[in-house]
Amino acid sequence: MLSGPVAISGYGLVCAAGGTALAAERALLAGHARPEAVGADFFPPPFTAPCFRVATADLRPAVALANRTLHLALQAVLEALAHAALPTAELAEKRVGIAMGTTVGCSFHNEEYYRRWRQGERPETGPVSNYLGANLATCLQGLLGLHGPRAVVVNACASGADAIGLAAAWLRQGRCDLAIAGGADELSRVACHGFKSLMLVAEEPCRPFDRQRRGLNLGEGAAALVLERDEDLRARGGRRHGRLLGYGIAGDAHHPTAPHPEGRGLQQAVGRALAEAGLVQGQLAMVNAHGTGTAANDQAECRALHALGLADRPVVSTKGATGHTLGAAGAIEAVLTLLALRAGRLRGTIGCSDPDPQLAYPVLAEGEEVSLAGRIGLSQSLAFGGSNAALIIEGGE
Amino acid sequence: MTVHLAAWYQVPLSELALPPPLLGKLRRADAFTRLGVAAAAAVLERTTAVESEAAGYGLILATAYGTMETNFAVLEQIVDGQQTSPTLFSHSVFNAAAGYIATVFGIHGAALTLTDFSFPFFRALAEGAAAVAAGNLRHCLVLQVEGYSELLAEARQRLVGGGAWPPGVVCWLLSATGNGPLLVDLSLTDRPLEPLALLRGGERLFCGGVGQEMVHPLAAAMAVTADLGRDAMVTGEGRAYRLEAPWGQLAFRLESGNGLGPGEVG
Numbered sequence: 001m002l003s004g005p006v007a008i009s010g011y012g013l014v015c016a017a018g019g020t021a022l023a024a025e026r027a028l029l030a031g032h033a034r035p036e037a038v039g040a041d042f043f044p045p046p047f048t049a050p051c052f053r054v055a056t057a058d059l060r061p062a063v064a065l066a067n068r069t070l071h072l073a074l075q076a077v078l079e080a081l082a083h084a085a086l087p088t089a090e091l092a093e094k095r096v097g098i099a100m101g102t103t104v105g106c107s108f109h110n111e112e113y114y115r116r117w118r119q120g121e122r123p124e125t126g127p128v129s130n131y132l133g134a135n136l137a138t139c140l141q142g143l144l145g146l147h148g149p150r151a152v153v154v155n156a157c158a159s160g161a162d163a164i165g166l167a168a169a170w171l172r173q174g175r176c177d178l179a180i181a182g183g184a185d186e187l188s189r190v191a192c193h194g195f196k197s198l199m200l201v202a203e204e205p206c207r208p209f210d211r212q213r214r215g216l217n218l219g220e221g222a223a224a225l226v227l228e229r230d231e232d233l234r235a236r237g238g239r240r241h242g243r244l245l246g247y248g249i250a251g252d253a254h255h256p257t258a259p260h261p262e263g264r265g266l267q268q269a270v271g272r273a274l275a276e277a278g279l280v281q282g283q284l285a286m287v288n289a290h291g292t293g294t295a296a297n298d299q300a301e302c303r304a305l306h307a308l309g310l311a312d313r314p315v316v317s318t319k320g321a322t323g324h325t326l327g328a329a330g331a332i333e334a335v336l337t338l339l340a341l342r343a344g345r346l347r348g349t350i351g352c353s354d355p356d357p358q359l360a361y362p363v364l365a366e367g368e369e370v371s372l373a374g375r376i377g378l379s380q381s382l383a384f385g386g387s388n389a390a391l392i393i394e395g396g397e
Numbered sequence: 398m399t400v401h402l403a404a405w406y407q408v409p410l411s412e413l414a415l416p417p418p419l420l421g422k423l424r425r426a427d428a429f430t431r432l433g434v435a436a437a438a439a440v441l442e443r444t445t446a447v448e449s450e451a452a453g454y455g456l457i458l459a460t461a462y463g464t465m466e467t468n469f470a471v472l473e474q475i476v477d478g479q480q481t482s483p484t485l486f487s488h489s490v491f492n493a494a495a496g497y498i499a500t501v502f503g504i505h506g507a508a509l510t511l512t513d514f515s516f517p518f519f520r521a522l523a524e525g526a527a528a529v530a531a532g533n534l535r536h537c538l539v540l541q542v543e544g545y546s547e548l549l550a551e552a553r554q555r556l557v558g559g560g561a562w563p564p565g566v567v568c569w570l571l572s573a574t575g576n577g578p579l580l581v582d583l584s585l586t587d588r589p590l591e592p593l594a595l596l597r598g599g600e601r602l603f604c605g606g607v608g609q610e611m612v613h614p615l616a617a618a619m620a621v622t623a624d625l626g627r628d629a630m631v632t633g634e635g636r637a638y639r640l641e642a643p644w645g646q647l648a649f650r651l652e653s654g655n656g657l658g659p660g661e662v663g
Contacts, residue, residue: 044480106491106512107468108548114469115476117548128552132592135514142589150587151520154463154491154510162509166524173527190468193475194486249507250452251499257487268452268505384487385496387508 003276005243005394006168007233008225010084012076012182013335015221015328017321019058020079024322025339031366033321033350035205035217042192042218049201052219052323053187063143066134069105072222072328073136073184074143080180081144084226085238088144095148097176099167100136100224101159101183102152102327109190136184148176154327157290158249158383159183161330161391164225165247171229178232182224182331191326192218198257206293206324207351208317209302209363216292219323223331242338245279245376245392248272252386258296263304265388266380270308273378273390281309284392285374286346288337289363290382291317292324293351297382302361314370315363320350330381334391337379341395344372400526400580401654403536403572406439407615407622408432410544410564422501425484426493427467428564429544433458433494434501436568437538441502444536444570453535455506455528456498458542459521461514461595461614463491465546494542506534514595515644516585517541518567518618522649523583529571540568543615553596562613567622576654578625581635583649590644603639611640625651 011021016034018024027034035050043049054072065071081088108114110127117123133139137150149170153163160183167181185191195201195218202215225244233240250268252260259266274280287310289301305315318336325332340346348368355365364370375396381389410428415435423431437456467489474481487493492510499508507528513520518541525537543564550561571580600611602620611617617640624636635652 044475044478103490106463107489108465109468109472111472111476114472114548117551118473118476122555125552125556128549128556129592132514132595133590135512135590138513138515138587138590141587147587149523149585150513151524152512154512155495155508156490156492166509169527169531169533173531175527189475190471190486190489193481194471194483194489197481197483197486199483249509251496251505251508253451253499253503253505255500256493256496257483265505383492384490385492385508385510386499387492387496 007230007240008242009238010080010226011335012079013223014075015322016052068186076222076224080224094177096146097149097170097179098137099151099163099181101163104185104188155387156383158381158387158389159327161381161389179227183328184222185327187220208291208293210352211354211356213293217323219325221325221328223335242396243394246273246277248390259300263300266304269388269390273392277392285372286377287315288379289317302359306360316349333379400529401575401577403575403577404440404443404570407567429464430494432566433542436566437498440570451505454504455534456538457521457525458495458510458540459517537571542566557597567618578651579654585647587645594643600642
């Protein structure tokens with residue numbers, strides 16, 4: 001089986017919109033967004049901007065873990081496994097692949113250690129050991145007692161989507177019996193300072209696709225899917241919540257940080273995902289865009305969608321409710337796409353009250369809602385390095 | 398479908414010499430990105446032009462430690478209360494090198510960056526070989542780039558002893574067709590990973606019953622690449638490699654692909 005759909009038997013999600021997939025879905029449908037003003041803890045003073053942090057009450061207690069990114073990832077994975085009715089004891093008998101995307105979770109960011117080391121001190125080496133023991137996939141393998149292929153995808157903001165695509169390939173290639181795939185990232189000072197330096201951070205709640213959009217809001221979270229071959233899922237009597245029909249990845253080959261203005265790589269990624277799914281554009285019922293709220297991203301996406309001939313499909317961004325969660329974003333949006341397809345309705349983009357008429361594509365604005373004309377949707381991700389990823393997802397009944 | 402090694406290259410940072418046409422394109426790039434782009438250039442100049450089938454080319458870049466020095470340069474600015482450099486920040490992202498390679502050589506296929514402390518090159522090789530074997534790519538660059546850092550070297554010296562590891566790069570080009578050696582039966586098994594073991598090392602590479610200790614995280618990939626550079630003609634039953642480490646083991650074979658590959662050791 002080198003092609004064909006892969007069943008989604010479980011999903012989990014934690015983000016600022018909610019501590020579970022159900023809670024996040026309800027918040028999204030209700031139009032709730034809970035960004036909090038974040039200042040010098042994360043940004044260079046006196047700059048302040050809204051960020052989407054996971055509420056302490058939404059983060060379930062866990063054993064001592066290497067970092068918050070791993071904590072978020074574990075919570076999403078455990079929810080996905082529970083949802084798939086897969087006790088961890090059963091996993092030991094299977095070859096379970098684990099692919100996770102991250103950006104922050106792979107770097108040594110201990111400022112205190114760095115500062116003291118730079119001054120010629122010999123700081124206690126715990127943070128270095130902690131860093132060496134913090135590879136997301138390795139940690140999750142160890143915590144859950146898994147054996148099978150593993151990967152940590154570090155493709156910047158497309159990492160979560162790429163991890164899902166990679167895990168689906170493992171299943172098709174017969175390299176594992178089941179796969180857990182997603183992404184996780186915590187809010188970080190390096191990312192906050194870095195995106196601020198690129199002048200991409202809005203000082204107000206983000207407004208994806210809006211005429212007055214001023215940039216993105218950073219966020220944190222994690223999401224995970226449990227993927228299985230259809231026949232394996234049927235054999236164990238599991239429930240199929242949806243299917244991953246296709247995945248495409250393509251490079252802009254254009255610029256280190258900015259997307260190609262016409263979304264060239266994105267068009268190719270969507271084309272490849274559609275080809276893998278054996279579908280044409282007209283069969284898509286919705287698009288969950290990357291929709292960060294930056295001028296360049298939203299324009300490139302809309303031009304790509306226009307060029308792809310998706311002119312009458314409803315398009316939204318969910319970042320008005322989650323913030324931009326970097327390496328987690330592609331996975332969070334895959335879960336939110338699945339939930340919208342299962343519900344058969346799509347709520348408009350939180351923060352987009354006045355859609356930008358300059359964009360080549362009309363998007364669903366805040367407060368609007370449509371019934372979906374089908375059960376197949378597209379979730380797309382763009383990243384630094386010109387990487388683009390597209391997932392074609394079918395919602396189960 | 399078979400997977401051939403079409404070309405290969407390795408070079409330590411200390412011996413890196415950028416081809417003049419790349420100097421301008423890489424003037425703002427850090428050592429990590431320079432290593433990746435230079436290795437890709439060395440490999441691609443020995444094969445068909447990327448432009449003729451840009452979508453058929455992809456790349457998988459693996460790293461254990463990533464862009465550590467650039468990350469610390471950003472951290473330094475934050476700790477000092479200076480304005481963060483957007484250039485430094487964008488180069489501190491692990492997939493910056495893959496983005497540069499795709500841009501410089503016009504690669505429009507998959508560009509994945511993966512990180513793992515254990516067997517990073519061979520994990521990427523497994524993914525690249527699977528993508529080529531499945532027909533998703535016609536050609537796939539597989540790289541491991543390591544830049545390390547002074548902070549890491551100092552911590553390693555204190556924790557387990559030993560000197561700094563040499564930064565460098567290994568790059569192979571996999572192709573669906575060609576005359577280069579065939580890559581077959583790559584298997585990998587993980588064992589629970591103890592963080593300090595990574596700093597101690599302890600990989601041993603076996604080929605033909607002879608084992609060699611690998612003294613840094615790029616050493617095994619470099620040793621196999623050096624073998625190819627010395628003698629790319631794989632004959633008879635082929636050449637079997639086995640890599641044993643405290644954190645797992647892997648094995649693969651190179652078989653005759655009916656020709657001598659055009660690879661080169663830097």
